[in-house]
Amino acid sequence: MNDYLIFILALLVFNWLLSLIVETLNLKNASTEIPGEFVGIYDDEKYAKSQRYLKDTTKFDLVQSAVMLPLTIAFILLGGFSWMNDIAQNTAQSMILQGLVFGGILMLIGQIIGLPFSIYSTFVIEEKFGFNKTTPKTFIADIFKSLLLTVLLGAPIFALILWIFSSVPYAWLWAWAALSIIQLFILFIAPVVILPLFNKFTPLEEGELRSAIEKFAAEQKFTLSGIFKIDGSKRSTKSNAYFTGFGNTKRIALFDTLIENHSTEELVGVLAHEVGHCKRGHIKKTILISMASTLLMFFILSLFISKPGLYAAFGIDGTPLYAGLIFFGFLYAPINMILGLLGTILSRKHEFEADAFAAETTREPTHLISALKKLSVDNLSNLTPHPLKVFLEYSHPPVLDRIKALRKFEG
Numbered sequence: 001m002n003d004y005l006i007f008i009l010a011l012l013v014f015n016w017l018l019s020l021i022v023e024t025l026n027l028k029n030a031s032t033e034i035p036g037e038f039v040g041i042y043d044d045e046k047y048a049k050s051q052r053y054l055k056d057t058t059k060f061d062l063v064q065s066a067v068m069l070p071l072t073i074a075f076i077l078l079g080g081f082s083w084m085n086d087i088a089q090n091t092a093q094s095m096i097l098q099g100l101v102f103g104g105i106l107m108l109i110g111q112i113i114g115l116p117f118s119i120y121s122t123f124v125i126e127e128k129f130g131f132n133k134t135t136p137k138t139f140i141a142d143i144f145k146s147l148l149l150t151v152l153l154g155a156p157i158f159a160l161i162l163w164i165f166s167s168v169p170y171a172w173l174w175a176w177a178a179l180s181i182i183q184l185f186i187l188f189i190a191p192v193v194i195l196p197l198f199n200k201f202t203p204l205e206e207g208e209l210r211s212a213i214e215k216f217a218a219e220q221k222f223t224l225s226g227i228f229k230i231d232g233s234k235r236s237t238k239s240n241a242y243f244t245g246f247g248n249t250k251r252i253a254l255f256d257t258l259i260e261n262h263s264t265e266e267l268v269g270v271l272a273h274e275v276g277h278c279k280r281g282h283i284k285k286t287i288l289i290s291m292a293s294t295l296l297m298f299f300i301l302s303l304f305i306s307k308p309g310l311y312a313a314f315g316i317d318g319t320p321l322y323a324g325l326i327f328f329g330f331l332y333a334p335i336n337m338i339l340g341l342l343g344t345i346l347s348r349k350h351e352f353e354a355d356a357f358a359a360e361t362t363r364e365p366t367h368l369i370s371a372l373k374k375l376s377v378d379n380l381s382n383l384t385p386h387p388l389k390v391f392l393e394y395s396h397p398p399v400l401d402r403i404k405a406l407r408k409f410e411g
């Protein structure tokens, strides 16, 4: 066994053990007593239901990772990648086409293994708790649309990166520049080209809500290029709101399920939070940080991409670039995890800042607080996650922490 292989296997096992520990701690942290803020909002029965939901989804995640770990290790040790490489080399002549075959097989395997889990999660767990609205037709259409996007966007990008790494000096720098431009372009077109493939965006109708949102935006000198209602109810009763795009494709999208269950004041509170993300420069910052971390990744990739040991670890003779890009992903996982951790720390800080912006600009935090409470109850969110789980995975602070911070703005 070579050093790369030992390192990668140890990493896979370590990650699995870590998630096992975190999830166990998280389950133990659930308390049957309703937290003070939620007394009167949750009744005992619904609160117990939220805890059953936590248990079921956690168990599901643990089973999935317990299946994926041995499958991944067996695939590596039994020469799965070398088998894929043989197919790629027998199918195509050029390295780039071989890469597309190799990547395509890997994607199909991933899809096939993921499918039963995805079906179970949507049609058994989400169904059991009354969230699921996805019809089998929508479910299948979603799979094909995602595959189509992967083929139309993913394949050319993968081919471009392969071409750069096989023909251009300082490939890591050029690959980074090319990918960054493409990512910005995708972010720009996503709201008008990609997202409408999955959801229907309807301009929010004239009326009390639209006027209230426009009044708030005008007060904040915030140009909204579109306020849309999207049909989240097509897939789930869970609700959400988000901003997409930037520049003149910038849109606010409110789930129909959110609009249904919240008052106008609460919705303006939610919108103010989203506007806060823009006004405080969070979106720009996040894009810049992601570009910087991509640069780091490509640089480290350039150090390992021609090491025969990395390929030998996966049973491959020679150094076919397309396989190296995939193998590097295994090697890079720890750095990726650390960067991801820093990213979630920053994201939680941004959430507090956006909440503070909403509290200051709407002059009272009450409505955002009640919106957050309703969202938690409607989505059966875990109110008492374990601090380690929050530290490792939460992009948003736990709702009780957000409410506590918002209460400080009460007049």
Ligand SMILES: [Zn+2]
Pocket: 273, 274, 277, 350, 351, 354
């Ligand atoms: Zn936010």
